[in-house]
Amino acid sequence: MLPQQIDCIVSKFPSLSDIAKEDWETNGISVWALPPNQVLHEGHLLEHAALMLDGTVRVYKVSGSGREVTLYRIHDGECCPLMITSILGETQYEASACIEVPSTVLIIPIAVFRDWIDRYKSFRQYIFKVFAERLLIMSNLLDSIHFKSVRSRIAEYLLRETAPDQPAVTMTHDQLAVELGSAREVISRTLKTMEQEGRLQLSRGKITVLHRESLLELVE
Template sequence: MQTEQIKDAITCFPCLAEITEEDWKENGISVVTLPANHIIHEGEFLESAALIMHGTVRMYKLGENGREVTLYRIHDGGCCPLMASSILGETAYEANVCIEKPTKVLFVPARIFQRWMGTYMSFRQFIFKSFAERLIIMSNLIDNMVFKSIRIRICEYLLERTTEGDNSLTITHDHLAIELGTAREVISRTLKAMEKEGLIHLSRGQITNIQREQLLELVE
């Protein structure tokens, strides 16, 4: 690892500030930029931990019927707790990974990651905090899928990704189905019903004229 790379890594992950210069010099630690659409498949044994310095990574599950469910995303300065648990427990990775845009990653070999977890309190606290944050996200995902109708979930998704000044969203029915963990047919049927009610307008690959005030009333 070069000095500038170490400084960049510490800027992204302040918890790494206590790592000694000697530990940084160990073989295998590297910074790599992964291309968009790079995939890691469920069931692989990970040789290194990946700390996301800059970029976006999506974690998802793939059902036997081919349907995808997005679990969560990792952004700048983040770490996947499933990855950490896989390395610490020396088990296969339990999700699929998709790099959504070019992403700079700090790779730390598994044996070094395990040792850092036992040696450096700040790093250990950072990993445990990542576990806690993603558990909350996963709990919310389960609540949404079990207790909320797909109509309400679509409304919430549209509200989260639009503003008063920009009430349009570029997204396909397939992609929206993946994001919400349901079938494309269910998404298309619900969106068409919402269009008939004047809540949205559908065009190829886009949802426009989103009536945010009406969607807020439905959600509340």
């Protein structure tokens, strides 16, 4: 691992600043460039840990009927808590992960990854922080799916993904259904009703927010 590569990695993951120089020279540590649409399927036994240096990975679950629900996304300077669970528990990866855009990841053999967690306090604290943050995200996701109406969840998503000066989001009804863990038919029917109420404008592959205030009224 070259010094400039290490500097770049540490800029993304400050918790790795204590890693000794000789540890960076361990066989198997490398930086990989990953193309979009590459998928790691649920049930895979991991041989490496991956820390995101650049790009985006969508982590999702697929039901027995084939319906997808997005759990969360991993961005620059982040890692997947389900990956950590799989590595530390020596179990299969419990979700699927898809590279959404060209991405770069730091690859660490799992034996080295476990060793670093044991020996380096700052890295261990970072791992605990990842667990805590993602646990909150998962709790909010479950709360949203089980206790909020589809109208409310659509409103929340659109308010989060748009802005007053950028009121449109480019996505299909299928994609929105995947994001919210619902059926396409339910999403399409609800969007059509919201359009008839004057809250949204629907066009092919795009949803435009017409009145943000009216969407705020739907948030539960």
